[in-house]
Amino acid sequence: MRAIARWVRADLRARRGQAALTVLAVAGIVAALITAATLLEDGTNPWRGLFTRGNGAHVWIHTVDPPDPAALRRLDGVADVAGPYRSAPATLVQPGKKTPITLREMPAALPRVGRPVVAEGRWLDPRDPEGVVVERSFAKATGLRPGSAFTVTGLDGATHNLVVVGLAESGDQGFYPEWKPGLAWTLRETLHTVEPKSGRTESVTGLRLADPELTDLIVQRTVTTLGGQVQRISTWREVRASMELDNRLLGVLLALFGTVGLIAAALAIANAVGGRVLVQLRDIATLKSLGFTRGQVTLALLIEHGALGLAGVVLGVAAGWAITVYAMQDLVVVPLSLGPLAAIASGTALTVLVAVGLPAWRGGRTPPIPAAPAAPPRGRLSRLARLALLVRLPPALVLGARDAFTRRLPAALTTFGLAVPMMMISIGLGCWATLDDFREHPERVGQAGRLTVRAGSVPAADVEKIALADPGVKAAYPGAEVDTLVPGQTRTVRARALGTSADPYPFHVVEGRMFRERGEAVAGQGLLDLMDVEIGDRVRVTIGGTPLILLIVGRVIEPEQDGEVLSFGIDSLNAKDAVPVPFYSLVLHDDADPAEVRARLQAAGLEVSQPVNPADRLAIIRVIIVALTVVLALIGLANLLTANALGLRDHAVDLAVLKAMGLTPRQVTATLVTATGLLVTLGVLIGTAVGASLSAWLIDLQGAASGVGSGIGRTPSLTTLAIAALTAIGAALLVALIPARRAARFHIPHAVR
């Protein structure tokens, strides 16, 4: 054992630089993984971040009269109490729209528990009694910003002109519109002004628990203690569930990226850690001739390289955690929860051990006869090379090329190690292009109608007239969205009647055809999967008690409701559901500005809303793509550095020969860089080409699997790909240049003299 320790220590000391590089490479990859996972976790469910930052209350109790906070605090398991706060229903009045809200009192001094987190503007101030702070998701939906007018009408009909002073986020209730009504906070006095009658208010109290797992138990205790007072209880579990991004497409894409990212990371770690062993074969043979057993050699290698890799993992975990805590505070991020953190740490540690284990085992099986010093690889100057020399290509180019492809396995590994990250980056770019396509051509994802108008303060019959009168509006399609019952399903499915059969809404039909008559419909992929039908089948749905038989004639791209939507003309609907027309979907002229049209129509008394472009809903993917690109770039870099280090070592003898032949240091550098450069270029080009050609197909696959439907996939533009490829090649060449320059001035090793 002492002998092993002595050799490991000496070896590490002698190769300090390479050892440090390995540790840093692994640490970088792990840190990147952790950062990406943190972003992911928060992106897919912001609940944890909000709840932690606001020191949220696990249980919110709605009672008629305010309970005794001391009594609640005495309950076993309750750590702290928030409130009780008075809360009253009111109506937000906006031009053309009336929205029910809940107005809740909150003190000017932010409480300890259940604290809203101010995102824009400021919190309540007793010097400004007319200020309200609006919950952020509600504010976004209603177009409120700090400084906007906040006119409320109380239950008694009196109007109060308040002002929005800030927007805040809370982890104590879900996002609007899943969680209704919208929430706004104000000072007690203001609430009293809007709703003086305490009988029309309720009391809201929050409990923070010592052990969140005991929520159900404590809820029961609370109900028992408070008896009939309790009107409603909401727990953190419901809030978290509601905040979760419930989108299958996103989920599938994330899974895909996550898996590939992990595999690429694993490969890079394996390369960084395991590649070193190959260099030591000569020493291993010597050790064996001295009397090291196979097991001892394997153990020595495991310890030496495993230690480096594990040190990298530990460093990476610490660095990743530090980055998320200190460098990303502006994004609502809390450090990765323990589960995923442990998973990443143990996963990478395992990868390190496996990556080291295989070469260590192979090293153990080296024959104990130390061979003569390795001869330079035998590569005959092929005909192609000779021709190239004849044509007077620079010798550096030819030698470099021959050099690069003589050693097949390392060449293949380098190329592969760059092709895979490039491929993933290309696919990422494809996703980006797809999202851009959603934004620029919303009609291709079924959002030809930029605005939806409903009757606001004008009678329903005038809506169409007013809308069409606007210069920016090209067409108005009557629409109604109803929930239908379908055979074999326990929940309802969205049925969308839009346009008439003669003049249908411009859905984006990718298979089959558009409906032309009453009784025909098109469906999203999700619906076809759900009901297990195909184009050409008839389906029987029940709408508002009335059965309806529809013939499915085509498939459309359907980003809503995971594709489980049936679309047909409004004339296929029963009259009682279609009259009066609930809304109109407006298609604007290409040069019209949706915001201006919206303002004009609102001024005319219509209620206008804008459907959310799927690209916005899936915006988190852009963040992920960026994060993943960084991770993959790091991985590619780590691979390259490893390949370089190995290659230069092999080259030591070649270098001497080249210099003896009379090549200047600059030419030697050029040869070395060419060798790497050719492999890099090959890897990048292969990866980009494969990735680009696959991206459309893969995205379509994801689309089909998630119900949106295939047909959305886009290939990234040639310019984008070219830029990405050139950047990658440039960076790789730069990385190869520095050690190559140093090696070119390397003095000729003793053994060759």
Add this chain to the structure above:
Amino acid sequence: MRLHLLALLKKEPAHGYELKQALEQTFGQAYPSPNIGQIYVTLNRLEKDGLVRSVDVEQSNRPNKKVYYLTAKGSEVLEEWIDSPTEGPRVRDEFFMKLVLAPMTGIADRMQLINRQRRHYLKLMRDLNRLAATTDPENKVARLLIEGAMLHLQADLDWLERCQEDLT
């Protein structure tokens, strides 16, 4: 030995025993030096050829000793020898004849011959090693002679190996 004596006399005249001592000192133990009788015989011949001349010197209690001088002709011959390049083969090999002729005679097996010769060479090499160890480090001439002999011996052994590969 003739030219060796001429060279010694060119340096300074000397008598028989002095010449013998000088001869012994040149190579030390590494090379056998002639006895006094052989030296006198050679000196006489040289005198007859007119390359040296002797002068009797009287001594009181001993018989006369002859002191030898180099003549002008002797000096000429010496110069000519030194200045002209040495021609002729330098390797004398009887063993190879034996090896080649052995199968015809039917007396000895080639392998046996080779083995026996090799053993001889190795023992010789051993002796040369010992000689080199005991020779005065300052005597570069002797050391070079021994090294030369060793190199030739190594070459002989290598040749022997080649013969063994090809002829047996």
Add this chain to the structure above:
Amino acid sequence: MTSATAPVVRTVNLVKIYQNGGVPVPAVRGVDLTVEEGEFVAIMGPSGSGKSTLIHMLGGLDTRTGGEIWLDGMRVDTLSESAWAVLRRKKIGFVFQFFNLVANMTVADNVELPALLAGASAREARRRREELLDALGLTGRADAAPAQLSGGEQQRVALARALANQPRLLLADEPTGNLDSRNTNDVLRLLGQVHAKGQTIVLVTHDARVACMADRVINLLDGQIVDDADITPRRSRSRGTAWDVIELHG
């Protein structure tokens, strides 16, 4: 003079056949060899005669195809690689043509490694190392890296390493093959000293100066022994001089 103890190394009809891409290439074809304690045996022969293969097999670095190998009265050709490794630590020291020092370790570490491997404490290993380096004239070089030493010094370090555990058998494969004349002499002298202290040595060489230091010279041709000569000097013999090789005219 027969010795009562078992010979240090004994082979019976040792055979080694390589498979070179399906074509069997016999390297050693039935070698019977016995080396007694304290003997110095040199193995010579043309290249391709199987010398290196033979000595590698004696040290367990290569497996045999047929025949037996006995080391100190114990049958060893059937040992597994790991068992051989353990045996090698205590009983065999190996010196290679290309020195094969571990480049990343200092001279001191290189020489101490076998002792540590055999279970000695760090202090014992160091003591033994100082002793050996002193005996071989390398005391000042303990902290140097092998790359900083000349070829001759490196081979001396390799010799020190081979002798670290006082092996029963010292094996050497062309120990002077990579050295110039002066370094060869140094190494030769050391081998002689070591032999004088009673070390059993078997070495492979093509250099006659090395071979003639041995007690026995074995000649291999085509994987078989063709000559086994005893060349220990006997007092009565007349000593050779340079005249036996070169006849000076003039």
